[in-house]
Amino acid sequence: MAERSIIDQLDDAIAAMAEGRQIDLANLGPELSALAGVAQDLIGLPSETFKAELQQQLIRRDSMSRDVPVEDMQKEVEKWARERAAEHADEAGGIKEPKMRRENRHAVTPYITVHQPAELIDFVTQSFGAIEHFRATGTAGGMHAEVSIGDSIVMIGGAEHIEPKPTAIHLYVPDADQAYERAIKAGGKSLLPVADQPYGERSGAVEDVHGNRWYIATPFVPLREIAEDLHTVTVYFHPIGAQRFIDFVTNAFAGKELMRHAEGNMILHAKVQIGY
Amino acid sequence: MSQVTESEERLLIEAAQKDPSRFAELYEHNFHRVYAYVARRVRDRAEIQDLTAHVFHQALANLGKFKWKGSPFAAWLYRIASNAIADQAKRKMRESSEQSNLLSESSTATNLEAVERRARIFSAVDKLPKDQRRVIVMRFADEKSIREIAVELGRSEGAVKQLQFRGLETLRNRLNEK
Numbered sequence: 001m002a003e004r005s006i007i008d009q010l011d012d013a014i015a016a017m018a019e020g021r022q023i024d025l026a027n028l029g030p031e032l033s034a035l036a037g038v039a040q041d042l043i044g045l046p047s048e049t050f051k052a053e054l055q056q057q058l059i060r061r062d063s064m065s066r067d068v069p070v071e072d073m074q075k076e077v078e079k080w081a082r083e084r085a086a087e088h089a090d091e092a093g094g095i096k097e098p099k100m101r102r103e104n105r106h107a108v109t110p111y112i113t114v115h116q117p118a119e120l121i122d123f124v125t126q127s128f129g130a131i132e133h134f135r136a137t138g139t140a141g142g143m144h145a146e147v148s149i150g151d152s153i154v155m156i157g158g159a160e161h162i163e164p165k166p167t168a169i170h171l172y173v174p175d176a177d178q179a180y181e182r183a184i185k186a187g188g189k190s191l192l193p194v195a196d197q198p199y200g201e202r203s204g205a206v207e208d209v210h211g212n213r214w215y216i217a218t219p220f221v222p223l224r225e226i227a228e229d230l231h232t233v234t235v236y237f238h239p240i241g242a243q244r245f246i247d248f249v250t251n252a253f254a255g256k257e258l259m260r261h262a263e264g265n266m267i268l269h270a271k272v273q274i275g276y
Numbered sequence: 277m278s279q280v281t282e283s284e285e286r287l288l289i290e291a292a293q294k295d296p297s298r299f300a301e302l303y304e305h306n307f308h309r310v311y312a313y314v315a316r317r318v319r320d321r322a323e324i325q326d327l328t329a330h331v332f333h334q335a336l337a338n339l340g341k342f343k344w345k346g347s348p349f350a351a352w353l354y355r356i357a358s359n360a361i362a363d364q365a366k367r368k369m370r371e372s373s374e375q376s377n378l379l380s381e382s383s384t385a386t387n388l389e390a391v392e393r394r395a396r397i398f399s400a401v402d403k404l405p406k407d408q409r410r411v412i413v414m415r416f417a418d419e420k421s422i423r424e425i426a427v428e429l430g431r432s433e434g435a436v437k438q439l440q441f442r443g444l445e446t447l448r449n450r451l452n453e454k
Contacts (some may be wrong), residue, residue: 007441011422014440018419035444038451041394042444044321045401045416046311046328054329055303058336 006032014039049083056174057218070125077129080174081150081232107275110235111155113165114210117143120156123208124149127183128173128216150232166211168236176218180204183214242267249274280305285349292339299336302349307332308395309350313357316391327364331357354388393451400450408443411436 004012013023013036023040025033114120124130130147137143142159150172158164173179180194183206191213194204203217215236239245246267249255253274260270280288288305292298307328314327334356335342342352401412414425422440426433 007437010441010444011437014415015421034448035441038397038444038448039416041397042401042412042416042447044315044324045398045413046308046325047417048413050325050328051307054307054332055300057329058303058332059297059300 010035010039017043070129074125074129074131076174077150077232078131078148106152106231108235109153109155110167110169110233111157111165112167112210112212113158113162114156114212115158115160115162115164116210117145117156117158120208120210120212121145121147123183123186123188124154124156126186127188127206127214128171128179130154152231152233154233164210166213168213168215168238170215170217170230170234170236172217172219172230172232174218176202176204176216179216180206183208183216188214242270246270246272282348286344289339289342289344289349293342296336296339299339302335303332306350306353308398309391310353310357312391312394312398313354313388314361315394316387317361323364327357327360330360334360354391397447397451400447403450404443404446408439408446411439412443412447415440 009028009032013028013032016023017036017040023036025036025040028036112120121130121132121135124147125132128149130149132145132147133153135143135145140159142157142162144155144157147154147156154169171179177194180190184190187209188206189209191205191207192203194202194216196202201217201219203215206214206216208214213236237245243265246255246257246260249272250257255272255274258271258273261268262270285305288298288301292302310331311324311328314324314331318324318327331353335353342349401409404412410429411425414420414428415422420428422433422436426436429436
């Protein structure tokens with residue numbers, strides 16, 4: 001049998017190291033031993049994504065007070081969502097490019113109805129880097145608009161004569177401090193200042209002038225820590241009688257309960273997935 | 277990990293203490309050191325990342341308290357890392373009877389020379405020729421097999437192994453230059 005080349009022998013050694021097997025470098029000969037020694041030090045080489053994301057996190061902590069143009073924020077939010085989706089797709093062995101803009105509809109899309117929808121569009125643009133894709137007025141005089149935030153669509157509609165239906169949204173953003181600060185500047189009322197939470201998010205909450213609640217969050221550690229079952233935008237319900245509501249969405253829409261946190265009979269927080 | 281003189285490092289620290297946005301420069305100079313230090317004592321990649329992130333968040337939060345006493349900034353970071361690793365080990369022992377994932381090297385015995393060498397190798401990867409760098413990053417950071425890399429880059433497995441070999445050769449030569 002022909003002797004394996006030094007290139008193949010080196011790869012054999014690397015494969016063994018990657019599996020956690022001990023290699024006796026002294027048995028490899030001087031040239032191979034030196035290269036395998038370098039390879040041994042490279043096992044566990046930090047991921048470039050991790051290094052860059054951590055740097056961004058550290059910079060963000062300081063940059064929240066700076067005024068960033070809306071256009072820059074829109075680009076940042078989209079880029080972040082794209083990277084996040086690509087990372088998850090990689091892990092799942094799936095597609096690399098997420099569907100963006102109007103294509104990025106999930107099974108659940110929030111529809112927020114307010115008296116002044118144009119004002120709300122302005123608020124989400126200024127605060128969260130939303131991008132408007134569609135706006136029209138229906139025959140009954142109500143507006144219908146669609147904006148994207150990161151990987152998700154939010155529908156916004158209403159008119160003075162239409163009853164508002166405020167809701168609550170959980171929002172993943174690249175920089176919770178910055179988004180919170182901008183939401184306050186855009187007229188939002190603080191419900192909860194941004195702080196590190198024990199469940200791995202840095203988050204705060206704001207209520208806009210129309211009564212919608214925005215839970216704004218950024219995970220501590222990039223990508224790995226992001227709840228993979230949440231899109232950029234997730235609807236957050238506050239029903240009275242949460243069990244009945246969970247029963248309804250699971251029975252009516254084949255929802256799947258992913259977790260719940262309860263004290264006695266009181267459900268404090270639960271996650272139900274409907275489709276993708 | 278670019279090399280800075282003691283006085284340059286002192287200036288960087290003072291600048292970051294006055295303006296935390298300058299912390300990015302300290303981060304750039306020390307990221308691979310901290311990562312290599314943690315990786316010397318922790319096996320799991322996710323834990324290494326968590327601990328590295330913790331060290332830099334702590335360092336940024338406490339930078340104002342740092343007082344220059346002549347020892348390198350990295351020594352301060354290593355101390356934060358060492359404490360974080362010890363805290364994690366204690367927490368794990370309390371929470372679980374499972375064997376700790378920490379390697380046996382004690383905090384006092386951590387071989388800083390080996391840490392510095394490893395950090396230099398990590399940093400040298402950034403300066404490799406593009407083809408070699410891609411293969412080294414995919415193989416060692418992304419933990420892909422030769423076959424996966426070959427498919428992704430549209431090259432033969434032999435060509436990928438060759439680039440891996442050349443990349444390691446370049447790294448060894450650069451290490452020997454220092």
